[in-house]
Amino acid sequence: MTSRDDILESIRASLPRVDRPLPHVPMFDEDPPASLLSAFKDSLERMGGIFLDPPASGDVLAPVRVKVASAKVVCSTVPEIAGNRDIATVSATQELADVDFAIVRASFAVAETGSVLLSETDLNINALAYLAQHLIVLLDPADIVVNLHHAYRRPEFRERHYASFHTGPSATADIEGVLIHGAQGVRSLSVLPIARIYQPQPTSPQEKKHD
Amino acid sequence: MRIGLFVPCYIDAFFPQVGIATLELLERFGHEVVYPRDQTCCGQPMANSGFNTDCAATEALFVRNFSGFDYVVGPSGSCVHHVRDNFDAIEQTADVKEVRSRTYELVEFLHDVLKVDAFPWARFPHRVGLHNSCGTLRRLKHATPSELHEPFFSKPMDLLSRVDGIEFVKPARPDECCGFGGTFSVFEEVVSTKMGYDKVGDHARAGAEYIVSADSSCLMHQQGCAERIGVPLKFIHIAEILNGASA
Amino acid sequence: MTNSAEQLPGRAMLHPEMVAAEDNQAMYRDGHRLDHAEGASKPLRSRPEPQPRGAKIHGNRPIDQAEAAARFIASPEHEKMHDERLWDLRQKRDREMHHIPEWEQLRSLASAIKEHTLTHLDEYLDQFEAHARANGIHVHWARDAAEHNRIVHGILSDHSAKSLIKSKSMLTEECGFRHYMASVGIEVIETDLGERIQQLDKEDPSHVVVPAVHKLRTDVAKVFADTIGTDPENSDVHYLAEAQREATRPLILAADAGMTGGNFVVAETGTFVVCTNEGNADLSANVPKLHIASIGIEKIIPRLEHLAVFVRLLSRSALGSPMTQYTSHFRGPRAGGEMHVVLVDNGRSERLGLEEFWTSLKCIRCGACMNTCPVYRRSGGLSYGATYSGPIGLIIDPTFNARKYSNLPFASSLNGSCTNVCPVKINIHEQIYAWRRELVKRHDVPLVKKAAMKAAGELLSRPAAYRAAIASADVALAHLPRFVIYNGLNAWGKHREVPHPPKQTFHSWYKANRGGTQ
Numbered sequence: 006m007t008s009r010d011d012i013l014e015s016i017r018a019s020l021p022r023v024d025r026p027l028p029h030v031p032m033f034d035e036d037p038p039a040s041l042l043s044a045f046k047d048s049l050e051r052m053g054g055i056f057l058d059p060p061a062s063g064d065v066l067a068p069v070r071v072k073v074a075s076a077k078v079v080c081s082t083v084p085e086i087a088g089n090r091d092i093a094t095v096s097a098t099q100e101l102a103d104v105d106f107a108i109v110r111a112s113f114a115v116a117e118t119g120s121v122l123l124s125e126t127d128l129n130i131n132a133l134a135y136l137a138q139h140l141i142v143l144l145d146p147a148d149i150v151v152n153l154h155h156a157y158r159r160p161e162f163r164e165r166h167y168a169s170f171h172t173g174p175s176a177t178a179d180i181e182g183v184l185i186h187g188a189q190g191v192r193s194l195s196v197l198p199i200a201r202i203y204q205p206q207p208t209s210p211q212e213k214k215h216d
Numbered sequence: 217m218r219i220g221l222f223v224p225c226y227i228d229a230f231f232p233q234v235g236i237a238t239l240e241l242l243e244r245f246g247h248e249v250v251y252p253r254d255q256t257c258c259g260q261p262m263a264n265s266g267f268n269t270d271c272a273a274t275e276a277l278f279v280r281n282f283s284g285f286d287y288v289v290g291p292s293g294s295c296v297h298h299v300r301d302n303f304d305a306i307e308q309t310a311d312v313k314e315v316r317s318r319t320y321e322l323v324e325f326l327h328d329v330l331k332v333d334a335f336p337w338a339r340f341p342h343r344v345g346l347h348n349s350c351g352t353l354r355r356l357k358h359a360t361p362s363e364l365h366e367p368f369f370s371k372p373m374d375l376l377s378r379v380d381g382i383e384f385v386k387p388a389r390p391d392e393c394c395g396f397g398g399t400f401s402v403f404e405e406v407v408s409t410k411m412g413y414d415k416v417g418d419h420a421r422a423g424a425e426y427i428v429s430a431d432s433s434c435l436m437h438q439q440g441c442a443e444r445i446g447v448p449l450k451f452i453h454i455a456e457i458l459n460g461a462s463a
Numbered sequence: 464m465t466n467s468a469e470q471l472p473g474r475a476m477l478h479p480e481m482v483a484a485e486d487n488q489a490m491y492r493d494g495h496r497l498d499h500a501e502g503a504s505k506p507l508r509s510r511p512e513p514q515p516r517g518a519k520i521h522g523n524r525p526i527d528q529a530e531a532a533a534r535f536i537a538s539p540e541h542e543k544m545h546d547e548r549l550w551d552l553r554q555k556r557d558r559e560m561h562h563i564p565e566w567e568q569l570r571s572l573a574s575a576i577k578e579h580t581l582t583h584l585d586e587y588l589d590q591f592e593a594h595a596r597a598n599g600i601h602v603h604w605a606r607d608a609a610e611h612n613r614i615v616h617g618i619l620s621d622h623s624a625k626s627l628i629k630s631k632s633m634l635t636e637e638c639g640f641r642h643y644m645a646s647v648g649i650e651v652i653e654t655d656l657g658e659r660i661q662q663l664d665k666e667d668p669s670h671v672v673v674p675a676v677h678k679l680r681t682d683v684a685k686v687f688a689d690t691i692g693t694d695p696e697n698s699d700v701h702y703l704a705e706a707q708r709e710a711t712r713p714l715i716l717a718a719d720a721g722m723t724g725g726n727f728v729v730a731e732t733g734t735f736v737v738c739t740n741e742g743n744a745d746l747s748a749n750v751p752k753l754h755i756a757s758i759g760i761e762k763i764i765p766r767l768e769h770l771a772v773f774v775r776l777l778s779r780s781a782l783g784s785p786m787t788q789y790t791s792h793f794r795g796p797r798a799g800g801e802m803h804v805v806l807v808d809n810g811r812s813e814r815l816g817l818e819e820f821w822t823s824l825k826c827i828r829c830g831a832c833m834n835t836c837p838v839y840r841r842s843g844g845l846s847y848g849a850t851y852s853g854p855i856g857l858i859i860d861p862t863f864n865a866r867k868y869s870n871l872p873f874a875s876s877l878n879g880s881c882t883n884v885c886p887v888k889i890n891i892h893e894q895i896y897a898w899r900r901e902l903v904k905r906h907d908v909p910l911v912k913k914a915a916m917k918a919a920g921e922l923l924s925r926p927a928a929y930r931a932a933i934a935s936a937d938v939a940l941a942h943l944p945r946f947v948i949y950n951g952l953n954a955w956g957k958h959r960e961v962p963h964p965p966k967q968t969f970h971s972w973y974k975a976n977r978g979g980t981q
Contacts, residue, residue: 007604008604008605008606008610009592009604011604011606012604012606012760012806012808012812013585013588013589015808015812015813016584016585016588016760016812016815017585018812018816019812019813019814019815019816019821020582020583020584020585020815020816021581021582021815021816021818021821023578023582024582025575025578025579025581025582026575026579027575027576027579027765028571028572028575028576028579030572030576030768030769030771030772031565033565048785051785052784052785052786052788053788098749098750098751099716099750102712102716117775117785118785118786119785119786120786120790125797125798131745131748131749131797132745132746132749132750134745135742135745135746135749135750136746136750152771152775153771153774153775154768154771156771157767157768157770157771158767158768162732162734162767162792162794163732163767165792165794166598166599166793166794166795166796166797167749167791167792167793167794167795167797168791168792168794169745169789169790169791169792170786170789170790170791171788171789172785172786172787172788172789172790173788174788175740175741175742175788175789176740176741176788177655177656177657177704177740177741178673179655179656179657179660179673179674179675179676179704180656180657180660180675180678180680180683180700180703180704181544181548181679181680181700182548182551183680183700183701185700185701185704187708188656188704188708188740188741188742188743189654189656189708189711189712189715189741189742189743189746190741190742190743190745190746190789191742223969223970225923225933227969228933228968228969228970229933229968230962230963230964230965231962231965231969232965232967232968232969232972233965234969235969235972235973236969236972239973251973251977253926253970253973253974254926255926256922256923256924256926256929257923259920259923261916261919262916262919262920262923264877264896264899265873265899265903265912265916266872266898266899266900266901266902266903266908267903267913267916267917267920268900268903270916270917270919270920271920271923272920273920273921273923273924274920274923274924276924277923277924277926302896350876350877350878350879350880354878354879354880354882354883354892355879361880361883362557363557363835363880363883363884364567364883365560365561365563365564365566365567366567389550391880392837392880393837393876393878393880395837395876396876397875397876397877397878398876398877399873400873400875400876400877401954401955402954402955403529403873403874403954404528404529404532404838404873404874405529405954405955405957405958406529406532406533406536406958407529407532407533407536407838407841407842407874408876409957409958409959410536410542410841411837411838411841411876412959414546436962437959439960439962440955440956440959440960440961440962441958441959443959443960444958444959444960
């Protein structure tokens with residue numbers, strides 16, 4: 006008998022003989038915030054993330070350029086702003102170890118928690134979002150859902166192999182509760198609200214081969 | 217109505233004034249209060265230690281003593297909790313079920329059954345910290361525990377706020393356990409007393425002169441802790457205040 | 464620093480941060496202090512309080528939690544920080560709770576979803592396996608810890624992997640995984656900061672979410688000085704965390720394989736979900752080509768829509784934070800990578816058959832019961848001498864070894880706060896109570912206690928004998944605690960005063976004042 010059959014048989018022998026129907030889960034969206042973007046911003050900032058307010062000049066990307074101005078290695082997966090490390094030429098994850106700034110676009114965001122969803126389609130190489138010292142995320146304000154109940158109705162969770170909610174930067178308080186950003190992953194996470202310049206094709210994710 | 221007065225063993229031995237206050241208070245409302253002389257204990261000490269079969273005879277005695285009353289009322293939350301929620305070492309006959317369901321803790325009896333809204337004889341011009349024992353708070357549901365997202369209510373606070381002159385202080389950890397816990401108080405005596413020190417310290421820092429509670433066992437433990445570390449607090453059962461004790 | 468600091472009265476009053484560190488420049492060449500200007504003539508900074516260690520393990524003998532807890536309390540700086548730190552988490556949790564109007568509804572939903580899933584566990588595991596396989600995940604099944612360790616070792620051998628980076632997993636603690644891997648020559652590197660501290664200190668995690676919460680920064684400074692070469696005099700938390708990051712990063716980049724646990728498993732999509740704050744699980748999963756996830760079979764839930772309920776509750780309950788910094792969903796290997804899931808039973812299917820205890824399998828390991836537990840906060844997690852500590856440990860540990868953990872269900876005041884904070888509504892304190900009964904039934908309690916309880920039961924059921932025993936309050940004082948509490952007044956009076964005996968008992972007052980009627 007295989008372990009699998011053994012375990013399943015043991016479970017069947019033990020199943021509690023009680024009736025426990027599966028409950029219906031409401032969407033809990035009767036009272037949405039007036040602005041999803043400002044609710045998202047508040048949540049993000051509570052979680053240690055940085056919201057890059059669009060400057061009065063109208064040059065939406067200016068805050069990003071300021072941030073990366075003195076960085077040695079910038080790796081961008083978005084068409085809006087160029088870096089100096091082409092992700093297409095990266096063949097092993099380890100080659101991303103010296104990236105100072107990664108710039109990516111989020112699939113969508115959640116107002117309730119201030120989370121942005123990053124998947125393999127957005128990152129090209131998943132490790133980019135963790136090996137970089139700092140992460141800048143572009144977010145289309147139209148891509149914000151109100152809460153996690155809505156978030157889990159999104160197609161990404163059924164289509165992508167990897168999808169991660171980032172809610173602020175890497176953080177720890179494992180020593181005496183002292184909050185530290187950049188425990189292992191990125192030291193900062195900034196979100197820039199900026200509409201998509203093209204519509205991605207969610208049904209054919211542009212996965213890049215690597216390794 | 218005819219009320220059986222349940223005086224738990226440690227109140228009988230160490231806090232007779234609590235039994236007396238309970239008796240007199242219930243009589244003030246015009247009820248016939250009877251103290252069955254053969255009562256001993258509810259069986260909780262054995263049951264809480266896991267020795268359920270050892271409390272069968274004690275539980276049977278409790279049922280013999282308290283059968284036939286309209287209500288059984290005791291000034292101790294943990295004992296009443298045992299009778300009502302755990303008392304299952306003996307066969308659950310109709311008599312047993314009847315006694316269990318008619319057993320009330322004093323505060324809930326005054327609040328829910330008698331619906332008392334005034335204690336004109338009571339005056340207590342002191343700053344008090346209310347200690348809701350875990351038995352009354354989380355089992356008998358005297359009040360909203362701080363862990364739950366539920367509308368606030370507090371039966372002991374409702375009653376005490378009708379006492380002239382009383383003033384409440386707000387400890388930082390209002391419903392953390394004081395560490396008595398029955399046999400826990402000796403099985404884990406170091407942790408138990410540390411919890412007690414922290415509890416009396418919290419009330420003292422909040423400015424309390426008295427700690428008031430519906431459970432004398434918690435008060436006995438807290439008083440022992442306060443005296444050991446020199447925290448100048450006084451301890452009083454809620455029955456005494458409601459019956460008009462002045463200090 | 465010299466030993467004289469130890470003798471200073473009020474040493475414990477000095478908080479380490481109140482006094483500056485010693486400056487080695489302020490010394491004569493012979494090591495004497497300079498005391499010109501405002502310089503003190505003797506060091507005023509206290510020596511760090513040594514870290515109290517956990518329960519003493521003697522094979523299968525019952526763990527003496529009370530003994531280890533007493534040593535923790537005897538280290539006041541540790542106890543105070545630990546208590547306040549965890550109470551702060553509890554308060555942050557309360558604050559989050561009050562932000563969510565549907566909080567209690569979410570708890571009820573979470574409980575109902577888990578109970579439904581557990582009562583159909585075989586079906587949902589089957590579903591998960593089929594979907595995960597279809598997505599390209601290799602699924603393995605392990606009956607117990609040994610089989611889990613063998614399976615993982617086998618996967619690593621197949622890839623000639625000699626080093627493994629991993630994120631925190633209570634399941635691998637349960638399996639003695641690091642110990643096993645050391646015995647087969649595979650280097651395991653924990654990547655969670657707290658877990659890494661514990662690994663380097665050769666200690667188990669003391670808490671399911673914050674593994675090194677029982678340590679002061681000075682303890683960590685000592686561990687890091689001994690293992691990764693930090694300055695032993697520097698206990699600045701930022702310095703320590705940064706040093707660890709710098710020391711671990713090369714190990715992450717060089718590792719042959721990565722390992723994670725799994726907080727949730729979704730049957731309908733074949734997804735498993737890993738929640739961390741550091742991003743270390745995502746590094747472990749995404750940097751090496753090989754990713755192995757070890758997951759307990761009880762982690763499964765039916766559908767994605769159910770995940771929302773648990774993700775909303777998990778971090779709020781655990782840390783009072785709306786969400787973990789990283790909540791990562793793995794549905795299949797990445798391009799060029801390989802992904803394995805090991806589904807582990809290790810006693811869970813048997814626990815499912817325990818009528819009074821099966822709902823403990825609802826646990827999502829948030830640690831809220833530990834944070835709120837007044838006993839846990841004052842004892843330290845290592846005092847339990849078991850993988851799982853605190854309230855949830857009291858009801859899970861005896862299922863692994865009823866004798867060894869027979870004392871644990873007594874390490875509770877039964878206050879019930881744990882049950883109220885539990886996001887999946889496990890009736891923890893009632894199960895603690897039920898375990899006491901169970902252990903008495905199985906004769907896993909000390910004989911002296913047994914004899915005392917039997918005697919108490921006999922005395923309390925015989926009114927005449929009882930009255931004689933407590934005829935006067937003085938006599939009662941001698942007798943009452945002895946039968947109410949089996950080991951007498953010694954333990955009561957060690958750290959608190961005994962009650963003041965009144966002039967008469969209530970019984971004799973009643974007889975004297977209301978004597979006629981009954």
